[in-house]
Amino acid sequence: MNRPSPTAGTPDELRRRLGTADAVVIGLGSMIGAGIFAALAPAARAAGSGLLPALALAGLVAYCNATSSARLAARYPTSGGTYVYGRERLGDFWGYLAGWAFVTGKTASCAAMALTAGAYVWPGRAHAVAVAAVVALTAVNYAGVRKSAWFTRAVVAVVLAVLAAVAVATLASEPADAARSAVGDDATFGGVLRAAGLLFFAFAGYARIATLGEEVRDPQRTIPRAIPLALGITLAVYAVVAVAVLAVLGTDGLAAATAPLSDAVRAAGADGLTPAVRAGAAVAALGSLLALILGVSRTVLAMSRDRHLPHALAAVHPRFKVPHRAELAVGAVVAALAATTDVRGTIGFSSFGVLVYYAIANASAQTLGPDEGRPxxxxxxxxxxxxxxxxxxxxxxxxxxxxxxxxxxxxxxxxRHALATRPRP
Structure with a gap:
């Protein structure tokens, strides 16, 4: 059954403030984040010399997901992303399952990003730094999505500058002996698939654009433009960085690296860049964390409106026009995880949940008619x-x-469904 979005002028309506540039920046801030600093090494261990094909495969799947999501977001420009699309096109259960997969998977990602920032800023106090980061960025989101967009713009600028410096330094250097010899045929089909799944973790941020459907101006035009633009820029950046790092470390060196980009600039003889790379990784993790909290809270808002989560979380702040209770709840859960757990292994868990989420998005897009913008x-x-x-x-x-x-x-x-439909005595 179709459910209308909140009507204009109601207290539950979010304010449409974001244009195409803002939406692209939020997508870039979600994708060009800590993933590129951390995901290359485990992907290289899984794929061997098939790292670049794995990156291309992850990009192909991400492109299909982005296209389906963009068409659906233009059709249903409300907060919630695939939770809304699955509900409207496939039924309540599939919408709920998509929302559940997104919220659980991305909540784990939030904690992972917070701990990544902590590890780079102050390795001996990573948990304390992570909790402080969650509290601070939850406050930024609480103050309004427009402020979040400006903060994300600054983060993207810093990270792109660091990645450009890494690429120039490594591509301009002489390849190491290990890099010259690392051209073996050790890739397997299963390894390439596994690596693509791990690399997908770093591509999944374009969902943040779709989940902000109620806060984007002219969503039917803005969202289909912003999602492919953000994805295309991200794929180009990742490809350049991967080629540059492989040029100096080789497959074996990259697979063994604990901090691939830092190791790459050292191998290239540009040791002076190492502090900047560490700072860039911390800033990237904080940018990803900001966008993740933003997106998860909007899905919580949508699910709470339909009472799949506590309805109190559906409240919108009368002044800031943000789902403040949802943001505070998400921030509290992420802070607890960041304080008590080591979530470095949650990349795979998060990837599984997000891939299920996008599988439902693609299934939903397949049901669109030609007059509804079907891809x-x-x-x-x-x-x-x-x-x-x-x-x-x-x-x-x-x-x-x-x-x-x-x-x-x-x-x-x-x-819950069984209890709701049980006949009353």
Whole structure:
């Protein structure tokens, strides 16, 4: 059953403040973040010499997902992203499952980004720095989405400058002996799939644009433009950085690196750049964390409006026009995780949840009619198949934990639905 979005002038309406440039910057801030500083090494271990094909495969799946999401977001310009699309096109359960996968997976990602920032800023006090970062960025989001967009713009500028410096320094250097010799045929199809699934973690930020559907001006025009633009810029940046790092470290050196970009500039003889790379990684993690909290809180808002989560979280602040209770709740959960857990292994768990989320988005896009902006049919089908293939190619522990959490969410939905429809005595 279709549900209208909040009507103009109601207290629950979010304010449309973001233009195309703002939406692109928010997408870039979500994608060009800590993932590029951390994901290359585990992907190289999984793919061997197939790292670049894995990056291309992750980019292809991300493009299909972005196209499907953009068409759906233009059709349903409300907060919630695939939670709304799945609900409207496939039914309540699939919308709920998409929202549950997004909220759980991205909440874990928030904690991972906070701890990444802590590890770079003050390794001995990573948990304390992580909690402080969550509190500070939750306050930024609480003050209004426009302020968040300006903060994200500054973060993107810093990170792009650092990545450009890394690329120039490494590409201008002589390749190391290890790099010259690392051209073996050690890649396997399963390894490339697994690496693509891990690299997908760094591409998934374009969902943030779609989840801000109620805060974008002219969403039917802005969102379909902003999502492909943000994705294209991100893929180009990642490809240049991956080629540059491989040029000096080689596959084996990259796979063994604990801080790939720092190791790359040292191998290139540009040791003076190492502090800037560390600072860039911290800033990137904070930018990703800001955008993640922003996106998760909007999905919580949408699910709370439909009472899949506590309805009190659907409140919108009368002055700042943001879902303040949802933001505070998300911030509190992320801060607790950042204070008590080591979430470095949550990249796989997060990737599993997000890939399921986009599988539902592609299935939803396939149901659009020609008059509703349906994408060319091969795109959602390729996206659906690609998401499922990458999800189940992830490490076994990630698949098992992800499936368990989704099953628990589905069971909660079934129980609630059964109680709601039970005949009253």
């Amino acid at each position: 060319p049919r091969p795109i959602p089908w390729t996206g659906l198949a690609g998401c499922l293939a990458l999800a189940f190619a992830l490490p076994a522990a990630s698949v098992l934990w992800g499936a368990a959490v989704l099953t628990a969410g589905a069971a909660a939905y079934g129980t």
